[in-house]
Amino acid sequence: MKMALRACLRTKPGLTGLLSQLSCSGHAAARRAPALVAQRSSSSTSQKIKVDFDQSSGVAVMHMQSPPVNSLSLEFLTDVCIALEKLEMDKSCRGLVVTSSQPKVFSAGLDILDMYGKSPEHCAEFWKAVQEMWLKFYGSNMITIAAVNGSSPAGGCLLSMTCDYRIMADNPRYSIGLNETKLGIVAPFWFKDTMVNTVGHRATEMALQLGLLYSPAEALKIGLVDQLVHEDQVLTTATETMTKWLAIPDHARQLTKSMMRKPTIDKLAANREADVNNFVKFITKDSIQKSLGMYLEMLKRRKA
Amino acid sequence: MKMALRACLRTKPGLTGLLSQLSCSGHAAARRAPALVAQRSSSSTSQKIKVDFDQSSGVAVMHMQSPPVNSLSLEFLTDVCIALEKLEMDKSCRGLVVTSSQPKVFSAGLDILDMYGKSPEHCAEFWKAVQEMWLKFYGSNMITIAAVNGSSPAGGCLLSMTCDYRIMADNPRYSIGLNETKLGIVAPFWFKDTMVNTVGHRATEMALQLGLLYSPAEALKIGLVDQLVHEDQVLTTATETMTKWLAIPDHARQLTKSMMRKPTIDKLAANREADVNNFVKFITKDSIQKSLGMYLEMLKRRKA
Amino acid sequence: MKMALRACLRTKPGLTGLLSQLSCSGHAAARRAPALVAQRSSSSTSQKIKVDFDQSSGVAVMHMQSPPVNSLSLEFLTDVCIALEKLEMDKSCRGLVVTSSQPKVFSAGLDILDMYGKSPEHCAEFWKAVQEMWLKFYGSNMITIAAVNGSSPAGGCLLSMTCDYRIMADNPRYSIGLNETKLGIVAPFWFKDTMVNTVGHRATEMALQLGLLYSPAEALKIGLVDQLVHEDQVLTTATETMTKWLAIPDHARQLTKSMMRKPTIDKLAANREADVNNFVKFITKDSIQKSLGMYLEMLKRRKA
Numbered sequence: 001m002k003m004a005l006r007a008c009l010r011t012k013p014g015l016t017g018l019l020s021q022l023s024c025s026g027h028a029a030a031r032r033a034p035a036l037v038a039q040r041s042s043s044s045t046s047q048k049i050k051v052d053f054d055q056s057s058g059v060a061v062m063h064m065q066s067p068p069v070n071s072l073s074l075e076f077l078t079d080v081c082i083a084l085e086k087l088e089m090d091k092s093c094r095g096l097v098v099t100s101s102q103p104k105v106f107s108a109g110l111d112i113l114d115m116y117g118k119s120p121e122h123c124a125e126f127w128k129a130v131q132e133m134w135l136k137f138y139g140s141n142m143i144t145i146a147a148v149n150g151s152s153p154a155g156g157c158l159l160s161m162t163c164d165y166r167i168m169a170d171n172p173r174y175s176i177g178l179n180e181t182k183l184g185i186v187a188p189f190w191f192k193d194t195m196v197n198t199v200g201h202r203a204t205e206m207a208l209q210l211g212l213l214y215s216p217a218e219a220l221k222i223g224l225v226d227q228l229v230h231e232d233q234v235l236t237t238a239t240e241t242m243t244k245w246l247a248i249p250d251h252a253r254q255l256t257k258s259m260m261r262k263p264t265i266d267k268l269a270a271n272r273e274a275d276v277n278n279f280v281k282f283i284t285k286d287s288i289q290k291s292l293g294m295y296l297e298m299l300k301r302r303k304a
Numbered sequence: 305m306k307m308a309l310r311a312c313l314r315t316k317p318g319l320t321g322l323l324s325q326l327s328c329s330g331h332a333a334a335r336r337a338p339a340l341v342a343q344r345s346s347s348s349t350s351q352k353i354k355v356d357f358d359q360s361s362g363v364a365v366m367h368m369q370s371p372p373v374n375s376l377s378l379e380f381l382t383d384v385c386i387a388l389e390k391l392e393m394d395k396s397c398r399g400l401v402v403t404s405s406q407p408k409v410f411s412a413g414l415d416i417l418d419m420y421g422k423s424p425e426h427c428a429e430f431w432k433a434v435q436e437m438w439l440k441f442y443g444s445n446m447i448t449i450a451a452v453n454g455s456s457p458a459g460g461c462l463l464s465m466t467c468d469y470r471i472m473a474d475n476p477r478y479s480i481g482l483n484e485t486k487l488g489i490v491a492p493f494w495f496k497d498t499m500v501n502t503v504g505h506r507a508t509e510m511a512l513q514l515g516l517l518y519s520p521a522e523a524l525k526i527g528l529v530d531q532l533v534h535e536d537q538v539l540t541t542a543t544e545t546m547t548k549w550l551a552i553p554d555h556a557r558q559l560t561k562s563m564m565r566k567p568t569i570d571k572l573a574a575n576r577e578a579d580v581n582n583f584v585k586f587i588t589k590d591s592i593q594k595s596l597g598m599y600l601e602m603l604k605r606r607k608a
Numbered sequence: 609m610k611m612a613l614r615a616c617l618r619t620k621p622g623l624t625g626l627l628s629q630l631s632c633s634g635h636a637a638a639r640r641a642p643a644l645v646a647q648r649s650s651s652s653t654s655q656k657i658k659v660d661f662d663q664s665s666g667v668a669v670m671h672m673q674s675p676p677v678n679s680l681s682l683e684f685l686t687d688v689c690i691a692l693e694k695l696e697m698d699k700s701c702r703g704l705v706v707t708s709s710q711p712k713v714f715s716a717g718l719d720i721l722d723m724y725g726k727s728p729e730h731c732a733e734f735w736k737a738v739q740e741m742w743l744k745f746y747g748s749n750m751i752t753i754a755a756v757n758g759s760s761p762a763g764g765c766l767l768s769m770t771c772d773y774r775i776m777a778d779n780p781r782y783s784i785g786l787n788e789t790k791l792g793i794v795a796p797f798w799f800k801d802t803m804v805n806t807v808g809h810r811a812t813e814m815a816l817q818l819g820l821l822y823s824p825a826e827a828l829k830i831g832l833v834d835q836l837v838h839e840d841q842v843l844t845t846a847t848e849t850m851t852k853w854l855a856i857p858d859h860a861r862q863l864t865k866s867m868m869r870k871p872t873i874d875k876l877a878a879n880r881e882a883d884v885n886n887f888v889k890f891i892t893k894d895s896i897q898k899s900l901g902m903y904l905e906m907l908k909r910r911k912a
Contacts, residue, residue: 164513184857186864197505201805202831205868209772209861210853223506245514249488249595253513256490260509291857468817501809527810549818553792553899557817560794564813 048076049083058094059242060087065101072155073111077129084136097238099147109154116292120280127279137162139265141254143245147238152176161194167237168216170228175213182211184291190268199223352380353387362398363546364391369405376459377415381433388440401542403451413458420596424584431583435576441466443569445558447549451542456480465498471541472520474532479517486515488595494572503527656684657691666702667850668695673709680763681719685737692744705846707755717762724900728888735887739880745770747873749862751853755846760784769802775845776824778836783821790819792899798876807831
């Protein structure tokens with residue numbers, strides 16, 4: 001585990017899809033130290049997430065800056081949720097753009113280090129945080145736009161799919177998709193539901209079975225993203241697009257969004273505990289742990 | 305209200321999308337006079353709806369001719385339903401083409417004057433008529449083809465979506481879509497269900513949140529209409545298309561149509577009263593009435 | 609009936625869609641002779657279905673070779689299910705390619721001779737076999753690829769839709785689709801569900817109402833098949849494609865496939881008896897039998 005961790009410390013977003021399939025957060029072990037919890041809660045919000053809120057437009061931009069690849073660790077997920085909740089409660093904030101400050105990657109997805117060699121209790125806590133992130137984003141009253149300025153596999157793809165609109169950098173080196181099967185793990189039903197709502201049943205069936213990572217052009221073609229622009233224009237385009245959405249009366253838009261998404265949200269909300277248990281039971285299996293371990297080894301060797 | 309009414313009397317289908325977003329029926333106040341009800345019931349059927357039934361082909365053409373913009377008022381909806389019911393009961397009538405006799409507009413949608421400044425009772429009666437129209441058209445045993453020869457926002461779009469096939473005039477000045485949110489109101493769940501059945505979940509989510517009105521070319525691309533032809537050819541093409549559909553044995557086609565649509569129809573049929581209550585509660589809110597009032601003022605100023 | 613049978617004996621896959629809409633199996637009457645049942649069970653497996661299993665790759669190829677057009681008769685369906693079951697139980701078999709050894713046709717669909725002039729008991733037994741085929745293929749743990757090297761109407765289309773991937777010969781003379789309504793019969797709900805899962809609600813609604821048979825190019829456009837290749841390359845491409853699918857860990861892929869398909873499978877599994885009763889009640893109606901009889905006469909005249 002220790003060597004795997006060290007490998008991860010050096011992990012940078014790769015140019016190949018494989019490398020960014022799952023991810024590990026740079027300094028996970030250190031950050032888990034209980035003594036630092038209280039202090040980190042606030043400081044990490046500013047360290048790993050930078051929120052620029054423009055009071056005049058009512059639009060916030062959330063920059064994910066958790067090196068090296070914005071892995072969705074338990075800690076980072078918690079920070080993201082706290083930041084989102086604050087904005088959600090601020091009536092003057094009507095729109096949110098989510099983007100990455102890390103080069104070449106939007107988010108590399110769920111942090112493998114929160115699933116590998118961890119206690120069932122830790123895995124359960126981690127999974128609750130993943131659920132929480134999805135529930136909050138998919139059900140947000142704000143207009144949410146994903147400015148996908150880099151690769152976005154697995155949990156990164158999920159995060160972008162929770163938004164109302166997805167703009168991706170037109171760089172063929174980037175990819176996006178739910179590639180869980182390639183690692184021997186399975187996207188849970190609400191990942192699947194979110195993708196079906198986005199690209200339909202058939203495209204989802206093939207994407208999930210094959211763990212497909214799509215190039216920006218392919219992602220646009222199947223509707224996984226809504227628009228491609230030059231890398232430099234992703235954030236600007238997101239802001240311009242936001243203006244169009246802000247023209248719609250909030251109340252009517254929110255009710256409409258809720259009507260579209262509520263059935264999918266209710267399905268998880270009614271089954272959170274069972275879903276946590278399923279995840280913990282699956283992820284702690286010897287065979288699955290072995291798969292994850294081999295994957296970490298592969299990452300390590302790649303970086304050596 | 306009086307000035308708004310006068311403004312409406314002069315309303316013509318505009319070339320901009322906004323003007324045709326919702327509509328008001330020319331002489332609503334006069335037509336509401338109770339003393340005229342009995343007489344109108346039959347005469348208006350011939351005045352506002354002209355049905356040409358060709359016994360030899362088994363195909364009827366329903367021309368909507370309610371000036372200026374075929375607004376779906378309580379009265380007009382009632383007439384439409386009566387006309388449809390007659391055809392439905394006539395075993396020799398196998399197909400129905402729905403089209404407009406008004407220039408530039410198919411139908412401008414639900415009549416705003418039946419929702420603005422009206423008693424809850426009136427609003428409830430109006431909404432039941434909207435439901436009735438949808439239930440009858442979406443569940444029709446006949447082959448129904450919409451010959452969309454003009455703009456078709458909101459309720460007009462809904463009417464066309466209830467048909468088995470949609471042919472639209474290829475005039476970029478026309479538009480079609482469920483644009484309710486732009487007025488601060490919300491398309492009910494069965495409008496949404498009909499659109500999801502037509503263009504899928506994702507396109508519906510974006511269309512409804514943004515209240516999008518699509519050009520004919522855009523509508524074709526997302527599948528909101530099935531075919532574009534020159535303005536002069538809409539009705540002819542509808543008749544030709546009907547021939548193809550008439551080649552299918554009625555019984556098998558009807559059972560198949562019912563299998564596809566029954567779950568969606570049953571959902572409203574089982575919840576009509578709750579849906580009426582929701583509508584009345586929503587539409588009679590001060591904030592919503594104010595929105596509608598402002599919209600009527602805008603129409604008035606435009607026409608001044 | 610006898611003449612119709614003789615006509616069928618000479619039936620070859622036609623170049624027109626109509627001829628291959630439904631089908632009749634060459635020597636049905638003879639094969640039904642009870643005395644031959646036991647003997648046939650094993651021999652027909654080798655005669656009408658040839659399975660090549662490559663132990664090294666873990667991939668089996670099922671060649672349907674039931675002349676003239678791979679009609680899905682009660683007997684052939686039984687053989688197909690037995691062959692599939694054997695492969696399913698063989699842990700070393702991970703992938704299955706289904707293809708046809710008959711020229712110009714993949715499968716002409718359900719055998720009309722098992723529905724025409726038969727006892728309700730026979731019809732019920734036949735329908736159970738159709739259900740069984742669908743349940744086994746749609747729920748298969750193996751990777752299933754349809755190498756559609758010829759026309760594939762009705763039940764033939766259903767069989768190909770149960771697979772994970774469909775490669776079709778790019779020959780405009782071939783067609784694919786659920787064309788039941790053209791014969792006055794109705795595709796049952798699970799045929800419909802399978803098609804909705806493949807091409808979406810709207811395309812299914814139109815396809816089923818009109819009984820559309822699509823050219824390969826049209827089928828690709830709506831997503832009814834996934835890939836077109838030259839006639840000579842169908843099987844080779846299937847094998848190459850299989851390699852891509854084999855790269856995914858079986859366990860994760862199987863769980864994912866089950867997650868996508870289980871709700872649809874459960875729906876029939878919970879309603880098999882009612883579905884059999886519906887079918888028998890419908891197919892034994894005088895009007896339907898008359899339709900089928902006329903269709904058989906037409907086939908006979910065509911071949912005279």
